[in-house]
Amino acid sequence: MNIPVLSTTRSRKLLAKSVATLLALAAFEASAQEIKITDQKTADSLQTPEIETQPSQPESEITNVLALDPIDIKASRIKDSFSETSNLSKQDIAAKRSKTSDTTELLQGVPGASVYSAGGISGLPVMHGLADDRLHVQVDGMSLMQACPNHMNSVLSYIAPTSVDKIEVSAGISPVSLGGDNLGGTIDVKSKAPEFAKDGEKFLVKGDAGYFHRSNGNARGKNFGFTLAGEYVNLTYAETSSESDNYWAATGGWKKPGAWKANKVGVSLGAPVVAERDVGASEYGGALNRDLGLSFRFSEHLFRINLSRQQLDYEGFPNQRMDMIASIPNPTDTDFPPSYIVDRSKPSNVNTLVNFSYKGQYDWGSLDARVFHQDLRHHMDMIQERNYGMYMPMDTKATTVGGMLKASIDLSERDTLKLGSDFQSYRMGDWWPPIAGGGSMCCNDFWNIRDGKRDRVGLFAEWEARWNPKWLTIAGIRNDVVRMDAGPAQGYSNSSYKKDADIFNAQKHLRIDHNVDWTMLTRYTHDANQTYEAGFARKTRSPNVHERFPWSTFAMAALMNNFVGDGNGYVGNLDLKPEVAHTFSGTIDWHDADKEIWGVKATGYVTIVDNFIDAQRCITCGATNKKTKNAYVILQYINHSAQLYGVDLSGHRLLGRFDDFGSFTGNGVINYVMGKNTTTGDNLYHIMPLNGRFSLAHRLGGWTTTAEIQTVAAKTHVSQVRNEVPTPGYSLLNLSSSYEFKYARLDVGVDNVLNKFYLLPLGGAYVGQGNSMTTGGVPYGMVLPGRGRSINVAVNVRF
Amino acid sequence: MKKTLLVSGVLALIAGIQTAQAAVGTYNITTTWYEPDTQPRDSIFIGSFTFDDVTHSVTNLQGLLSESMSGDQVAYNPATGINGTDNMNWVSLTNQLANGDATHTYTWHDATLGGTLATVFKNTNSLTFTTLTGGDGWSPQAGVDVGGVYAGYPKKPQATVNPQNAYAMIFVPDNLTAAGSTLSWDEATGSGSLGLAHTAYADFLELVGSGGYDAGGMMGAVGMTATSAWVYGAVGTMSGVPFSQVITAAAVVPEPESYALMLAGLGLLGLASRRQRKSC
């Protein structure tokens, strides 16, 4: 296989050069104060005439709107005060929306962030090497849950990118008041805060609508929304729909040869033939997100209730052995159990949310309260291009009730105390109906997890002190009690499954964890140009239900349990202990006084995890499974020790500003992370290799044009226990241009301009074609490739 | 004198046995297809056949085929025999069908592989896989090409349409002797006996609603098979691949002239021993 990508050495050199440039820039700016002042003056004088012609803020932000400034500012005081929080603003997000329909993908480019590939709209977020459930992912303040054994319901799939107004990423040392039960910090994705008519205005009526198209995969979608508001009431509705065919890599040749693809023309029993460059099972359709919000404001109090639903007809998962797709018993069939047929037009996934929140300002401080309810129905089977004659209906159902109460008390000018509690009550079932003729799938429901329960109650106290204008500290402690339980296991039949089921059922399933977290953070503001931060935290995460309860070592059943996309099968472990991470992190932030001309930020971190949930080879699954290095294997979760460390570097510099030609700004982000299992000496799975993004942006009036180079080193540190596959390094060129004025925004872009072929370092195993129900049906060793060139267009209008 | 007698007797016996081998013999065979997903159980054909090493013809092939998806997680134990320690279901294959046209040749000699491939079916005809998109309906390649889907698909109910056939295709090397033959194949590296790599089985039995085991059909329309990806482009539907084969002589059926020679040899030996005893 000849992969036309930048050689590793070349990409390493490029990265090294960029690091050197950034550091040099930092040193220069920090030491040469004199020069800088002059610089700034020059810049200021250049800047002055430009200010008026600067792209106006989007119209929505400058209308006569009374935002709830007093409440917002107070409530988010702590979060805003720490630069480890990377906020993705509306502008950042708007530019990315034309590129993706996956909210998780919006995190690409945030220092320290990366994404595990999954379905087209269901990527899983990673921060500093910690992914998925190791992060606390919230949508509009709700700590939502997944239900599927493949984590197809990425929490961020519950909100569409077009509805996202703001993303707050607080990596690593997040204050305890932001939540527990995570190791790597909090990602809070927020839709637009409600707006109200200004005093004296009767009404506020606003709307927006948009359409996008991306050539690769023929991805398309539209969105529509409106706001009706008076002085005290706001009604908002937003709707987004999207769909896509299979995306394609720049070239073919990355699939192993052979008849396993089961898609020979004329022989594939009517299943669609997947072209050589196409990524099978990467399509999705009928994705629809709707959100209805009603808000009331009474002086200093804001009440908000949101009803939202995410649904989806089908979504392929090229690195999983199943897809989200509806299948139903064949109505003409008289067999019991019945045979199944696939129905692409029926929703296979419906997630319904009710979110009630209150935010109030009092003399003593502020109060936040929230209660939410999540109802999730999810069905899986196989998209037919995998294997036309094979079915495996799988159902999951989950409900989560959660909420929090948080008081922020202003003890003095210096001290603020935050006290609060949050809870989550999660109930789920994961069962697979029997089907006709299925030797391995007859004749009862297979209960992967029956009556799964995971309840969590947290209590926290946090003290923030502003000792003087230079020093600020936060110290917090929290306790979480996590109680998990599951009912008896049951196989399809009493033959192959009985032994494992008996072993599981003989054990006690109830597990209660008492977790203690604490965080200490301090910030020193030397002057307007220099800020330093350091933090130390202990964070604890209890296992999720799919790490503890799946019980079958039978390969087909185990292969259904996998949420990392490595192609392997997983067996749960009842005796898993919670993971405990100790993280030390430090940040240097150098910038000009207004943070407009230049800035350099570097964050370094070390995380030591006790009882890190890694995997070992299944002991009872045969001798080959224990030692093979070139096959998919069956694994069992196990507590080991782990260590992660890394550095994020980011910087920007205004390169020049000219009356007639606009301004030029250079941006750079570099991420480096390493992860080791210190018990076995193995590498941790899916650790993003050294990578960087460097862009040059030109702004003139409402125009912004950006050229970006994304460069990624080869992934050579791979998890041996999982037979993870190395990937070569690569560099991509992306171009984009946007024009924004009062009533509209137009985005045009080309991703992967040079149509380079590359493999995604966090793409996982390609099992999107052929017989995925067995360890060897799809040949081992293929990695999910990245997209070939795509021309993206998006239009949004506001009225 | 007695020494001469003894030596000539042994020689005649050996010659007799050798002549007997150059003839038709009955053999026992155990062919194992490795099943990574149902370990420790494998798909195993245990049977017998008659072999003529001059014509390379394989006849009277029959035996039992294990269903590795059935039973408890206990391996077949050769020492205790079928259902000795294992409790897998074993399917009886008794029909070594006569060859028909080019696409219905079930037993044939392959000079390149240096052996004979022979197939025995459960049913009295070969129809096993769907012919919806063409194909001969039974050969390992046809099975791979349709992803192991049953004959009759997509008609319902499956229980009536699916002929529920099963077969085992084994390989008998030309150089088979009374000492037997042991072959192995390593699918990971593609090394070993290429003849064995050509062997395959398919099993489409189903017992609808039995509540017990029901090992033939796998997932809906797909049955259990084993094939080598090196030969057919894909492994079996549950990743089954050719693994090993042991052939041992059951009973030798020598031709008349060999009998005579052998008897003469035995006679001479008897004479020699008598004389030995006498001389003591």
Ligand SMILES: [Cu+2]
């Ligand atoms: Cu799922």
